[in-house]
Amino acid sequence: MSSLKAHTDAELVRECLSGNQRAFETLVRKYEKPIYNVALRILKDPDDAMDISQTVFVKAYEKLESFDEKREFFSWIYRIAINESINASKKTRRQDEYESGVTAALPPTQEEQRNAEILSEEIERAIEVLTLDYRMVIVLRHFHDFSYQEIAEILDIPEKTVKSRLFTARQQLKDVLTARGVTR
Amino acid sequence: MIEPRTIELMNLELDGTATDAQREELRRHLAASPVAASHFEELGRVVRSLEARPLVEPPPQLHPRIMAAVDGAVRSPAPEAGLAGWMQGLFAPRRRRVLGTFAMGLATGVFLLAAVQFGRSGSWEASRGIDPAALSGTMSSPTPPPDAAIVLDAAADGLDGSINLYTEHGVTVIDARLDAPHPVDWTLGFGGDLAVSRIEAPGGAAVFGAREGEVHGRQTGAGTYRIVLSGRAEPVESVVLKVVRDGGVLVERTASPVRQ
Numbered sequence: 008m009s010s011l012k013a014h015t016d017a018e019l020v021r022e023c024l025s026g027n028q029r030a031f032e033t034l035v036r037k038y039e040k041p042i043y044n045v046a047l048r049i050l051k052d053p054d055d056a057m058d059i060s061q062t063v064f065v066k067a068y069e070k071l072e073s074f075d076e077k078r079e080f081f082s083w084i085y086r087i088a089i090n091e092s093i094n095a096s097k098k099t100r101r102q103d104e105y106e107s108g109v110t111a112a113l114p115p116t117q118e119e120q121r122n123a124e125i126l127s128e129e130i131e132r133a134i135e136v137l138t139l140d141y142r143m144v145i146v147l148r149h150f151h152d153f154s155y156q157e158i159a160e161i162l163d164i165p166e167k168t169v170k171s172r173l174f175t176a177r178q179q180l181k182d183v184l185t186a187r188g189v190t191r
Numbered sequence: 192m193i194e195p196r197t198i199e200l201m202n203l204e205l206d207g208t209a210t211d212a213q214r215e216e217l218r219r220h221l222a223a224s225p226v227a228a229s230h231f232e233e234l235g236r237v238v239r240s241l242e243a244r245p246l247v248e249p250p251p252q253l254h255p256r257i258m259a260a261v262d263g264a265v266r267s268p269a270p271e272a273g274l275a276g277w278m279q280g281l282f283a284p285r286r287r288r289v290l291g292t293f294a295m296g297l298a299t300g301v302f303l304l305a306a307v308q309f310g311r312s313g314s315w316e317a318s319r320g321i322d323p324a325a326l327s328g329t330m331s332s333p334t335p336p337p338d339a340a341i342v343l344d345a346a347a348d349g350l351d352g353s354i355n356l357y358t359e360h361g362v363t364v365i366d367a368r369l370d371a372p373h374p375v376d377w378t379l380g381f382g383g384d385l386a387v388s389r390i391e392a393p394g395g396a397a398v399f400g401a402r403e404g405e406v407h408g409r410q411t412g413a414g415t416y417r418i419v420l421s422g423r424a425e426p427v428e429s430v431v432l433k434v435v436r437d438g439g440v441l442v443e444r445t446a447s448p449v450r451q
Contacts, residue, residue, distance in 0.1 A: 028262075035257055043249035057253055064257045126240045148206070149241040155208070174202040181230075181237050190233045 016080035024071060031071075035064055038081070041151060042088045048146040049092040051135055059095055063088045078160070085147070085161045093139060126189055133183040141176035148173055193227045194220070201231045205238045252388060252421035255362040262359070337366070339427035339446040347441045348373060354432055356424060356446055362388070363420040365430070370413040375436045380405040381420060382429030388419040 014022065014033070022030035042063050047056035067084050074083055134142060147153045147161060155173075159166040184190040200217040203209040209217065221228040337355035352369035363385065369377060387406060406418055424430050430446040 031261065032258060035254065035261070039253055039257060040246055040249055043253060044246045047247055053250070057250065057256065060249070060253060061257050061260050065260050068261050126236065127244060130237065130240050131244070145241065149238065150244065150246065152242075155206070170202070173206075174198065177202065177205075177234060177237060178198070180241075181234055184237065185233075190236065191229060 017076050020071060020074055020076070020080060023068075031068055034067075034080070034084075038084055039064070042084065044150060045085065045088045045146060046092045046095075048134065048150065049089070049139065049142060050096055055095060059088065059091050062091050066091070079157075082157060082160045085151075086163070089143060089161060096139060126184070129184055129187055129189045130180065133180050133187075136183055137176055137179055141172055141179060144169060144172045145176045145180070193224065193230055196220075197224070197227050201227075201234055204231075205235060252362075252386070255421070256388070259359060259362050337449050339424075339430070339448050341430070341432050341444050341446050343369070343432075343442060343444070348436060350375070350434060350441055354379070354430070354446065356427060356430060358423050363422065363424045365416075365418040365420070365424075367416040367418065368413070369410065369416075369434075371411060371434070371436075373436060374409065374411045375434050375441065376407065376409050377432065377434045378405050378407045379418070380429075380431045380433070381424050385420040385422050385424060388421050 019030045043060045046059035197220040339356040341354035343352040349372040355366045357364040427446045433443045434441045
């Protein structure tokens, strides 16, 4: 048998459905890192991200027969990951809401710290004050490089909503960073 | 104040989806408005910084955890059906960060009493003490033969028990039983880069916990434990049980492969 790594996702799904569990492990190896990162960005907790990643792949395995080959596997499994992360976030009630007052309460950053490294660290913190809707589009667009259309499919929302949320999310990020003195 | 149309054009450009006409329109907007130009420059910095951030590497125990859970889902619809089913339950996601003791499973008589895990800094902490009065019930036994074992027959001071090691999907599960007629302290050490993912103590222990490279406990009477390590215990001889009473070593034995 040829190396499973050379197979497409759809081929791996078919292999798996025919009883080859190693095919599913190949899919796990391919997607465990991005799925973990999606969960980590949404939940902001490495332990929770581990739990969600595990749940995502178990659910994907259990529901593999319902996977529609006309769709992309990555959008299907990302969608499971997003839904599981949102559910977990609601359960733990640790979702921070973006409010204009939040930015004002944050301590200012000194002028001399304005460099790329600081900006990067500040952005990481700024993402956490976005609401889930905005955080998800930022994560999918900028950390996972998905197109508007792909994000629309993953989140099951219209493409124009993706654009709208993305534009607003970036603006909010910039507002937070401006309030912290990181950007003008 | 920047026009909404200008904001839209900026975002399309940043996403690389602007048409030539839109790009030209944006250029005109920016040329006419220094405020908009500055805003666009800053927005660009934010986007470039976002995209420069690499994905975080997941912890090494994630893959074996996923595969063990998937395997459990495949092989055992009934949670109590042997090792696979037990592992399915064992690897069920934690809903809370666990550093302490907990009890559950009245229906099956199985009590899960403690867990340990890595902390954020990479260090980990041991569980707290357990009230023996809270312990009761029975536990299902794994049926497959172990990969390695430590046998305590004819040990000193009436000590009895066994330590069985199972390896599946790169995760080591240690199923331990220890029966001590007198109070003893025991330590189960393991080598390499292994970390404790979880400990279960269905019954008998007074206190148990973990430090780097070992789990330990203090007990009188019979105690059973299930310990999950994040990787393979290689060689199996790196797993060592040491039992001490009043400062004196009663027994110190290494695991041996089980011939099958």
